[in-house]
Amino acid sequence: MYWIFVSIRTDCGIEGIGEIYASTFHPNVMLLAIDDVFDRYLKGYDPHHIERFFREAYSSGFTQRPDLSMMGVVSALEMACWDIVGKAANKPVYELIGGRVHDKLRTYTYLYPKNNAGEYDYDNIELAVECAQKNMEQGFTALKFDPVGPYTAYSGHQLSLEALDKAATFCQRIRETVGNKCDLLIGTHGQMTPASAIRLAKRLEPFDPLWFEEPVPPGQSEAMAQVAAKTSIPVATGERLTTKYEFFDLLKNGSASIIQMNLGRVGGILEAKKIASIAEVYYAQIAPHLYNGPVGAAASIQLATATPNFLIQESIMTWDGFHAEVLQEKIDWQDGYIIPSKKPGLGIELNMDVVRANSPYTGKALHLSMASKPYDFKEQSNEDWKLSTKENS
Numbered sequence: 001m002y003w004i005f006v007s008i009r010t011d012c013g014i015e016g017i018g019e020i021y022a023s024t025f026h027p028n029v030m031l032l033a034i035d036d037v038f039d040r041y042l043k044g045y046d047p048h049h050i051e052r053f054f055r056e057a058y059s060s061g062f063t064q065r066p067d068l069s070m071m072g073v074v075s076a077l078e079m080a081c082w083d084i085v086g087k088a089a090n091k092p093v094y095e096l097i098g099g100r101v102h103d104k105l106r107t108y109t110y111l112y113p114k115n116n117a118g119e120y121d122y123d124n125i126e127l128a129v130e131c132a133q134k135n136m137e138q139g140f141t142a143l144k145f146d147p148v149g150p151y152t153a154y155s156g157h158q159l160s161l162e163a164l165d166k167a168a169t170f171c172q173r174i175r176e177t178v179g180n181k182c183d184l185l186i187g188t189h190g191q192m193t194p195a196s197a198i199r200l201a202k203r204l205e206p207f208d209p210l211w212f213e214e215p216v217p218p219g220q221s222e223a224m225a226q227v228a229a230k231t232s233i234p235v236a237t238g239e240r241l242t243t244k245y246e247f248f249d250l251l252k253n254g255s256a257s258i259i260q261m262n263l264g265r266v267g268g269i270l271e272a273k274k275i276a277s278i279a280e281v282y283y284a285q286i287a288p289h290l291y292n293g294p295v296g297a298a299a300s301i302q303l304a305t306a307t308p309n310f311l312i313q314e315s316i317m318t319w320d321g322f323h324a325e326v327l328q329e330k331i332d333w334q335d336g337y338i339i340p341s342k343k344p345g346l347g348i349e350l351n352m353d354v355v356r357a358n359s360p361y362t363g364k365a366l367h368l369s370m371a372s373k374p375y376d377f378k379e380q381s382n383e384d385w386k387l388s389t390k391e392n393s
Contacts, residue, residue, distance in 0.1 A: 001368070002361035003293035004030055005350065006076045008038070008084070010047060016083030017350060019295035021264030022072030023367035027360075030073070037073045047081040050270050054078065058243070058267075071242040071267045078268030079299040079346065086345035093302040093346060097273050104337040105304050107315040108142035108185060109135060122149065125166075125173055132174045135317075136182050139336035142210060142312055143178070144185035145170060148192070148200065152371040156193040156216050160377050164200055171207040183210035186233070190217035190240075191375075194226040201231035211236035211258050211287075224255040234258055239289035243267050247275045251282045258311060260289040264296040269303055276307045285311035291368075294323045294331060298346040301331070305340040313338055326354050 004020040004027055022030055041056045057074045058064060086093045094100050112120055113127035121127055122145070132143050147170040148163050159167075167186075174184060186209045192200065197215035204212070212233040216223050218240045228235040236258035241247060242265055250256055259279045261272050276286050286307060288300040291314075304310045315333065316323055324330035328349040332339040341347030 001363070001365060002027055003295075004034075004076065005293070005295055005355070006034060006080055007350075008042070008047075008077065008080045010084055014084045014087050016047070016080035016087070016345065017295055017348075018076035018078065018080035018083070019264045019293055019299070020072045020076040021262045021292040021296055022069055024069050026364070026366065030069070033069065033073050034076070037070070038077060042077055042081075047084045050078055050081055050268070053081070054267065054271065066241075066243040066246050068240075068242050068265065072265050075264045075266060075268045075271075078270065079263065079295070082269050082299075082302070083345035090344050092305075092340070092342060092344060093269060093299075094305040094340065097269065097302070098306040100305050100340070101308055102305050102310060102340070104334075104339055105301065105310070106141065106312045107333065107336060107338055108144055108183070108312055109140055109315050109317050110187065111135065111143055111145045112317065122146065125170055128170060129173050129177050132177050132182070136178050138318065139334075140182065141336050142183040142185055143174065144187040144213075144314075145174070146187040146189060147171075148188055150371045150375070151189050151191060152373065152375055154374040155191045155370075156196065157191065157375040158193060158196045159191070159200060164203055167200060168203040168207075171204050171209065175207045185209065185211055185213065185236075187213045188215055190214045192216055194223050197227045198230045201227065201233055205232055209233050213237065213260070214239070221250045221253045221255040224250070225253045228255055228257070236260055236287060238262075239265075239291070241266070243271060244274050244278060248278055251278060251284060257282075257284045259284055259286045260314075261286065262289040262292070262296070263299040263303060264292055269299055272303050273307070276303065276309060280309045283309075285309045287311045288313055290314040290316065294319070294327055294348060295346070295350070297323075297331060298341075298348045301338055301340055302346060322358075326351055326358075 006018045009015045042053055082093045111128050111131045113131035115121040135143055147167040192215055194216055212235050214237045215227045235256040237256045238260035239262050261275055263272055266272050290297050290300055304313050318333045319331040328351050
């Protein structure tokens with residue numbers, strides 16, 4: 001829908017960029033928040049002092065607790081500070097947070113099957129199978145899809161038998177198409193109650209998915225632990241969580257073994273590194289979430305490159321299209337892998353001509369939306385979600 005980039009500059013002229021992944025409020029509201037947090041906690045300070053900045057912003061207004069929107073702002077400003085620090089040291093950020101572990105990063109993409117009208121269609125199994133085949137031939141070794149939408153403000157709910165069977169058919173057909181050359185990633189988004197998620201997991205286990213993502217709504221990690229305890233499919237989650245505190249709660253309750261922090265929401269690069277270290281203690285792995293722009297992606301790449309328990313990085317297909325146009329040099333994706341840049345800082349620079357030509361966002365919608373009515377047992381498709389997307393665009 002839109003991306004929120006920030007740029008900060010030092011007195012000596014080094015510029016750093018960051019990105020917020022926040023959707024709770026309209027970006028016009030976020031602009032005011034960004035200015036307030038910058039003026040209050042970062043302006044005039046040394047960009048190296050990231051711990052100080054994080055703690056003061058985290059405690060803003062006598063809070064000292066995870067705040068999704070505040071941490072979105074902090075994430076962008078914090079990664080911009082790291083961009084500055086890396087450029088000042090003439091080192092990629094990954095060399096400053098532990099050093100390079102991985103020379104290349106395995107990636108996955110969502111299936112984005114298009115119907116004859118050129119629109120994305122998540123209900124047509126044949127299109128999904130065709131899309132899976134194409135992505136495998138491009139070099140992807142993992143494919144994600146969500147066969148059990150829509151997402152509503154009233155989830156979790158019990159899926160119908162029809163929806164459960166459809167999800168199993170999706171998995172079966174795609175598994176038959178890709179064989180053992182690709183992992184299957186079940187990308188649910190908190191649609192289900194624990195009981196319904198367990199029912200679905202039992203149907204999907206024969207196709208051996210790599211993960212079962214966010215099977216229940218976020219916020220109650222023990223409910224997710226009920227699912228994890230009753231399926232052989234690893235549970236993955238984290239895109240809607242923020243800070244080490246929420247992820248520690250998740251891990252200590254055995255709720256997930258694959259952690260999907262989003263670098264533009266979780267609190268920034270250093271906070272994500274701490275979360276990865278906590279996960280390492282639990283023998284859990286990280287798979288950074290990415291449903292935003294290439295600046296957040298660049299931060300994720302820095303983290304992943306320096307993280308021993310990295311599993312896989314979400315990609316927006318192969319980083320072509322507008323994700324490439326908005327950068328001076330596109331993210332390097334080759335045969336299923338991202339090749340980390342050796343350039344200093346985050347390793348990317350914005351193409352400001354393209355940014356200005358496409359700014360500002362003038363729509364009224366939020367970045368993502370959920371259906372505004374409860375799940376209808378007889379409406380098994382993602383139609384409500386698709387309509388919401390059209391309205392947003």
